[in-house]
Amino acid sequence: MSPLLPPVDRELPTPEARDLLDLTRELVEAELAPRAAEDEEAGRFPREVFRTLGRAGLLGLPYPEELGGGGQPYEVYLQVIEELAAGWLAVGMGVSVHTLACFPIARYGSAEQRERSLPDMLGGDLLGAYCLSEPHSGSDAAALATRADHDGDTYTLNGTKAWITHGGQADFYTVFARTSADKSRGVSCLHVPAGAAGLRPAAPEKKMGLRSSPTAQLVFDDVRVPEADLVGEEGQGFPIALSALDGGRLGIAACAVGVARAALETAAAYARERRQFGRPIGEFQGLQFMLADMATGVEAARSLYLSAARRRDAGLDYTTHAAMAKLFATDTAMRVTTDAVQVLGGYGYVSDFPVERYMREAKVLQIVEGTNQVQRVVIGRRLTRPR
Template identity: 60%
Template sequence: MTVERLLPTPEAYDLIDLTRQICAEQIAPRVATDEATEHFPRDHFALLGKAGLLGLPYPEEYGGGAQPYEVYLQVLEEIASVSMSIGVGTSVHSLATSAVAKHGTPEQQASLLPGVLGGEMLGAYCLSEPQAGSDVAGMTTKAVLDGDAYVLNGVKAWITHGSRADFYLAFVRTAPDRTSGISAFYVPADTEGLSFGAPEKKMGLTASTTTQVLFDDARVPAELRIGEEGEGMRIALGALDSGRLGIAACATGLAQAALDAATQYAGERSQFGRAIGDFQGLQFLLADMAAATESARAAYVLAARLRDAGRPFSRQASVAKLVATDAAMQVTTDAVQVFGGYGYTREFPVERYMREAKVAQIFEGTNQIQRMVIARDLLR
């Protein structure tokens, strides 16, 4: 991917160069095979962690990079342009990490964050349930305090890294109140009573394992509760604002990959004795694809800069997620059109890009939910 970026420091440009090198040399050669065989690339997450790319927006004292969020997101875009599965996985890992970094006690941060930020520990974020997706407050998974531990029972659904993660940030009900009765827990993968459903058979992101997470009298030490009882909803929604920016960046990277592939193909494929890129109809299609991709990038970078400045950014995060994921769906669809019949085959990656784009309009809050968030903020 060749994108002209405006970054705040020379170090940020070095991080982009490092990311491109790792992606080109280590990740790209295996992406098509991993997706085709549904192989989970755990080693690539370890590689990104060792390079310092998993902990970019977190404090240096715990092994993070202390980078602005706008830099982290542009690194994430670079990763997703090569592997959407790894890009989304990196975003989810950061989402699970953020609660500990922001709401954990100093003792929790000191003991949990170094391994997480260094890539030795991979995280998962457990919020949705089979009957509680967009309606988060409708969750029924419960935790009951029993001595020095909480006993968890229930089912979480659509969990990225399910059965593959080393810890699960789980949001469960500790009191009946819909919004103030939810608490957050750091659940190690070896917790007794924790198990997983079969991997979901998905149309895209097939190298990213997604399962149900099952709690059956799973005992979690009280010291692994993150924040106070009843703060879970606030923690979850606060993290989701940043998580939506992660998905926006990933969707932008996917759109850029599709645009790059279509542009290259348009210059190489000939019809009627001319490169198809010489035809105005196709030129206009490529121009619209570029405009959508660059608009998506501008939207998430603006929201990230507001976040970095300590200003409210919830509405802008929803705008970025909406704009970027809709753009990814349109751009990848148009890329298939540029390739014509070949675009509908697995000989070229654009059919995979199109399949991968669809879920971005669904997870981290559907785009219908994003419209609700935006409208309510405008009318407030």
């Protein structure tokens, strides 16, 4: 199905960026889209796809070339995420989560940690997961209870992490744990290999959507972590987590635009082909208005995440803009996918057409990386705090 808004028509900073989006689109059409529905239905995790993306240089785009990354601005990386999510959300979101898991070592890690870990992380041989949320500590990240007790040259991890994307499938976990009683300044960041003794993933959650992307609890039972795997300084974990989440929220915004765009394209194609009362239903004004609102929302959401990304690339504060982009893009995705189901009528409600899957997938995007209610709190507090 040809897209309404091809990537070549977008404003891109360099010819290299255009080539990257073209490469991504080719991979989506050849490797992702043909199998997405079947693997989603079966709940199969496409681990080999991430190796393919790593070999193509798409897993390290926003990181410097000297670290093994692609040296691309965030605005380019996010458009790659959008393309992946338009073909298969589990992959687009998986790349976003992996990028989030790599961020602490790439930004705060020692030279030795970067040299030891980043080549395989960014090359696709090691897939990561980001472990911040807990069963009783989701958006209130400073209230986490998982402990990392410092004993000689090791930390001993005990606790449970929840809602972990790639839980049980990742090769490493970026774990935030309490190293002192101080609420926010007592959190530290640790790099934990998946094979560490005492680390036990629970059975994957049974979810409404994103069934091919495993989400599971992780139990840490006296897991010994070498002191050399502390990322940043002890007690620096909370600011590391927050700075990582700003970028992660933009990744989710790009995923939301990808899903919304896929739903829009499916609905518009159906409206051109489906005939009622002797003509295509797309000729009826009521349906045209629906499609117009859907298309406007997709374009506005993309513009918002790109604006926030350009602030990030310029070194400006973008926390508020990241929250706005995540909030608006994911609410837009929920609305657009719901309307796409309506455009298709009864066909939209059956799994023979993809829009019912898009609608189920859009819901989770309003929840992950901080619920949309939390995004409103972030925005409101920053607007009203003393200057």
